[in-house]
Amino acid sequence: MNLPNSVTKIIQGLEDGTFSSQELTEAYLNRIDNLDPEINSFITVCHERALLDAKNADKSRSNGSASKLTGVPYANKDIFCTKGVRTTSGSKMLDTFISPYDATIVERLGSQGMVMLGKTNMDEFAMGSSNETSFYGQVNNPWNTNCVPGGSSGGSAAAVSAGFTPLATGSDTGGSIRQPAAFCGISGLKPTYGRVSRYGMIAFASSLDQAGPMGRSVEDLAHLLSPMAGYDPKDSTSSMDKIEDYSGNLEDALKGKTIGLPKEYFSTSLDRQVEGVIEEAIKEFEKLGANVVEISLPTTSLSIPAYYVISSAECSSNLSRYDGVRYGHRCELPIDIEDLYKRTRSEGFGEEVKRRLLTGTYVLSSGYYDAYYRKAQQIRRLIKNDFTNAFTQVDAVISPTAPTTAFEAGTHLDNPVEMYLGDCFTVASNLAGLPALSIPAGFVGGMPVGLQLIGNYFQESKLLSLGHMFQKSTGWHQHFSRDDLKGAQ
Amino acid sequence: MPITEKEVREIAQLARISIAVKDICSYEDQLNKILAFVDEMKAVETEGITPLAYPLEETQKLRNDKVSEKNQRESYQSVAPTTENGLYLVPQVIE
Numbered sequence: 001m002n003l004p005n006s007v008t009k010i011i012q013g014l015e016d017g018t019f020s021s022q023e024l025t026e027a028y029l030n031r032i033d034n035l036d037p038e039i040n041s042f043i044t045v046c047h048e049r050a051l052l053d054a055k056n057a058d059k060s061r062s063n064g065s066a067s068k069l070t071g072v073p074y075a076n077k078d079i080f081c082t083k084g085v086r087t088t089s090g091s092k093m094l095d096t097f098i099s100p101y102d103a104t105i106v107e108r109l110g111s112q113g114m115v116m117l118g119k120t121n122m123d124e125f126a127m128g129s130s131n132e133t134s135f136y137g138q139v140n141n142p143w144n145t146n147c148v149p150g151g152s153s154g155g156s157a158a159a160v161s162a163g164f165t166p167l168a169t170g171s172d173t174g175g176s177i178r179q180p181a182a183f184c185g186i187s188g189l190k191p192t193y194g195r196v197s198r199y200g201m202i203a204f205a206s207s208l209d210q211a212g213p214m215g216r217s218v219e220d221l222a223h224l225l226s227p228m229a230g231y232d233p234k235d236s237t238s239s240m241d242k243i244e245d246y247s248g249n250l251e252d253a254l255k256g257k258t259i260g261l262p263k264e265y266f267s268t269s270l271d272r273q274v275e276g277v278i279e280e281a282i283k284e285f286e287k288l289g290a291n292v293v294e295i296s297l298p299t300t301s302l303s304i305p306a307y308y309v310i311s312s313a314e315c316s317s318n319l320s321r322y323d324g325v326r327y328g329h330r331c332e333l334p335i336d337i338e339d340l341y342k343r344t345r346s347e348g349f350g351e352e353v354k355r356r357l358l359t360g361t362y363v364l365s366s367g368y369y370d371a372y373y374r375k376a377q378q379i380r381r382l383i384k385n386d387f388t389n390a391f392t393q394v395d396a397v398i399s400p401t402a403p404t405t406a407f408e409a410g411t412h413l414d415n416p417v418e419m420y421l422g423d424c425f426t427v428a429s430n431l432a433g434l435p436a437l438s439i440p441a442g443f444v445g446g447m448p449v450g451l452q453l454i455g456n457y458f459q460e461s462k463l464l465s466l467g468h469m470f471q472k473s474t475g476w477h478q479h480f481s482r483d484d485l486k487g488a489q
Numbered sequence: 490m491p492i493t494e495k496e497v498r499e500i501a502q503l504a505r506i507s508i509a510v511k512d513i514c515s516y517e518d519q520l521n522k523i524l525a526f527v528d529e530m531k532a533v534e535t536e537g538i539t540p541l542a543y544p545l546e547e548t549q550k551l552r553n554d555k556v557s558e559k560n561q562r563e564s565y566q567s568v569a570p571t572t573e574n575g576l577y578l579v580p581q582v583i584e
Contacts, residue, residue, distance in 0.1 A: 100568060193543075207542060237547075305529045327568040335580065337582050338505075340579060349506070358520060372527065372530075379533060380540070384541060
């Protein structure tokens with residue numbers, strides 16, 4: 001069968017009976033089997049389970065108990081615990097870990113009758129911006145397989161881009177949904193901190209981590225965000241704030257909206273051609289009736305230093321749980337408890353994770369805590385204040401998602417700082433806890449460019465409508481990395 | 490002040506990670522690069538600014554002090570490397 005190119009068309013087809021969930025699921029699984037060896041976007045593909053879930057979904061369709069998303073296939077980033085299915089977080093440490101429980105979002109999407117195709121590849125413990133730190137090998141960008149797909153949700157982004165799944169979940173600690181979405185030419189949303197439950201999402205940096213939807217279009221993201229969002233008693237940081245009608249508000253007019261252009265974001269590190277694409281996009285927003293005004297976010301240059309201190313500190317604490325005792329890798333024949341801990345962790349973690357654990361341990365250690373960790377948290381407040389000020393004047397802040405398009409694999413491996421600098425536009429919204437959307441805005445040298453829109457707290461709906469109206473008028477999301485997807489229904 | 494080889498060993502010990510002797514210098518070099526770049530923070534005056542630990546600053550939600558989960562020891566221990574009679578096994582800690 002020809003794969004439909006939007007979730008709305010999938011829902012329509014399932015409702016009309018044009019195809020069954022079993023046919024659709026089989027088509028996606030075949031595509032993964034045939035083409036993923038070249039991309040490596042999946043760590044685990046769940047053939048049997050997916051077909052069984054699809055069969056059950058078809059049954060509920062026929063007996064009238066289906067919800068909107070029943071029978072719609074999707075993939076989970078391998079950071080989300082899935083009961084009975086291997087959950088690795090991209091690490092050797094969890095190579096054999098079969099989760100005894102489901103993450104809240106996995107449970108919620110499952111209870112909608114969605115069909116999980118498998119678990120997608122990612123940077124180890126979500127630490128990376130290129131998907132090269134995965135224990136399961138790098139993921140290749142479907143637009144150019146010599147290039148990285150971005151990270152850490154690079155498997156999810158590449159899988160959507162290559163047409164292996166219509167939707168995928170991702171997690172975003174410093175840009176891990178938005179930057180791979182930009183590099184692979186798809187749409188991705190990091191919701192407000194606390195909008196989506198973190199229960200069962202393997203922790204990296206708990207005050208920054210947030211799960212979100214990834215898909216071809218903003219309209220598709222709205223379909224997936226609705227069941228993901230909402231308070232969860234199992235995550236005390238999840239918000240009780242009311243959930244908006246994400247799909248219903250998509251057509252809200254752009255007229256009269258004000259978009260802020262932070263002058264600090266258009267600095268020397270930004271590729272000139274990427275800047276040109278963003279300038280065109282800004283003109284498009286103006287054409288659609290938005291006012292674009294220059295704003296200032298003076299603390300911009302401090303966001304990466306503050307981010308790397310806070311995220312490393314939190315990961316060094318969170319990852320202390322991997323001790324070879326309760327689950328995960330354990331070294332052979334430990335001679336004493338110290339040897340058990342040290343060899344287990346040295347064998348189980350990769351280079352980038354170790355580097356961050358050491359950085360985090362250092363900034364939290366006695367004598368350095370005030371100079372690094374406390375200082376970073378103070379700067380975090382200044383960054384938040386900058387945005388709070390900006391949102392008294394504007395509805396959203398616009399910027400590139402990343403300073404360049406996808407780079408070639410191996411480019412930054414020897415210099416971690418260079419890699420970190422690529423996160424310059426994304427980390428601030430994690431530090432402040434704000435929602436941020438990345439959508440395709442054009443191409444440079446055949447590679448997609450992402451546009452970022454940052455919104456005020458819990459204004460996902462407004463962000464999605466801004467993105468949707470842009471997509472309706474430009475169609476950049478309808479460019480496909482694989483020719484055969486163009487002919488899709 | 491750059492971090493020394495000795496400090497790299499001490500941090501690694503705190504983090505319970507063993508680093509091969511041949512790799513110490515490379516870690517020392519990379520950590521120094523990372524620290525040099527985060528040192529940009531030092532130029533900013535932050536006297537009197539309250540540190541921000543969580544973006545939303547909401548008060549912690551509490552639940553009633555009631556048992557809400559059933560005992561799942563067997564299921565949780567099924568993924569453990571070694572257990573015996575419902576206990577996790579580790580090398581001897583006390584002589």
